[in-house]
Amino acid sequence: MAKSHPTDPTADGTPVIALRGVTKTYANGKSALRDVNLSVPEGDFVFLVGPSGxxxxxLIRLLIREELATRGKVMLEGRDLARLKRRDVPKIRRRIGIVFQDFKLLPNKSVRDNVAFALEVTGTPRASIKPAVERVLRVVGLAGQADQRPSELSGGEQQRTAIARALVHDPHLFIADEPTGNLDPLISWEIIQLLLRINEMGVTVLMATHNADVVTALRKRVVGLEDGRVVRDETGAAYHRED
Ligand SMILES: Nc1ncnc2c1ncn2[C@@H]1O[C@H](COP(=O)(O)OP(=O)(O)OP(=O)(O)O)[C@@H](O)[C@H]1O
Ligand SMILES: [Mg+2]
Known part of the structure; x- marks a missing residue:
């Protein structure tokens, strides 16, 4: 997927994500991030862990530019998000695929149409929508359920639909905010396997989670936040610190 982009702006080693001294203070005075530094190279798989709050x-809202940093720099593929021109925001957003704990699917549309809608709203030519949708539905294993509505799917299938929708733009970065929070352990593992496959296709993955079993089993990079600060950043790590 992302590997096939011929004019890959990160091919020169620019990190996909770079935060430099980032503080986010909300309007009510709450500082949710304090002087955060983080660099994520292309192809990395990162678990973002830490207590509720x-x-x-x-951090994820800053990456998709839903919020702006109060201080410091948030850079995506080398581009400072605070300095992005308004017309460039949708272009950058399409480089990111994102899924949430609640799948945020359109209830009155089929699986196929939920995924197709993501391309329709960005003005993708009709002729290229169908093959792109069929391709991602095969990737997530939902080709057989394409005509069903979200209410006719299991939780795992709903999340896979959301993943298909997030993948259909060929994102460079895939962000999952607690994607298994509503799923039982077995189905959670299926979703994780899918994220690992997406990562193997060359897509950088950042996953925020409280799922200790998954984090500890996979021994990936673990970035820990506590009270808005990065308190650990270890590769091959467990959910809980082992020292
Ligand atoms: N829009 C907002 N306005 C004010 N404070 C906010 C806002 N959003 C989040 N916060 C506060 O910022 C802090 C960080 O919240 P955030 O949602 O980033 O935590 P989290 O690590 O994702 O927690 P969880 O694991 O429960 O999802 C919390 O204290 C929260 O109350
Ligand atoms: Mg959260």
Whole structure:
């Protein structure tokens, strides 16, 4: 997927994500992130962990430019998000695929149409929508359920639909904010396997999670936040610190 982009702006080693001294203080005075530094190279798989309220979702909101940093720099593929021109925001957003704990699917549309809608709203030519949708539905293993509506799917299938929708733009970065929070352990593992496959296709993955079993089993990079600060950043790590 991302590997096939011929004019890959990160091919020169620019990190996909770079935060430099980032503080986010919300309007109510709450500082959700404090002087955060983080660099994520292309192809990395990163678990973002920490107690409820530590700032994980806030960090993600900064990455998709839903919020701006109060201080410091948030850079995506080398581009400072605070200095992005308004017309460039949708272009950058399409380089990111994102899924959440609640799948945020359109209830009155089929699986196929939920995924197709993501391309329709960006003005993708009709002729290229169908093959792109069929391709991602095969990737997530939902080709057989394409005509069903979200209410006719299991939780795992709903999340896989959301993943298909997030993948259909060929993102360079895939962000998952607690994607298994509503799923039982077995189905959670299926979703994780899918994220690992997406990572193997060359897509950088950042996943915020409280799922200790998954984090500890996979021994990936673990970035820990506590009270808005990065308190650990270890590769091959467990959910809980082992020292
Ligand atoms: N829009 C907002 N306005 C004010 N404070 C906010 C806002 N959003 C989040 N916060 C506060 O910022 C802090 C960090 O919240 P955030 O949602 O980033 O935490 P989190 O690590 O994602 O937690 P969880 O694991 O529960 O999802 C919390 O204290 C929260 O109350
Ligand atoms: Mg959160």
């Amino acid at each position: 530590a700032g994980k979702s806030t």
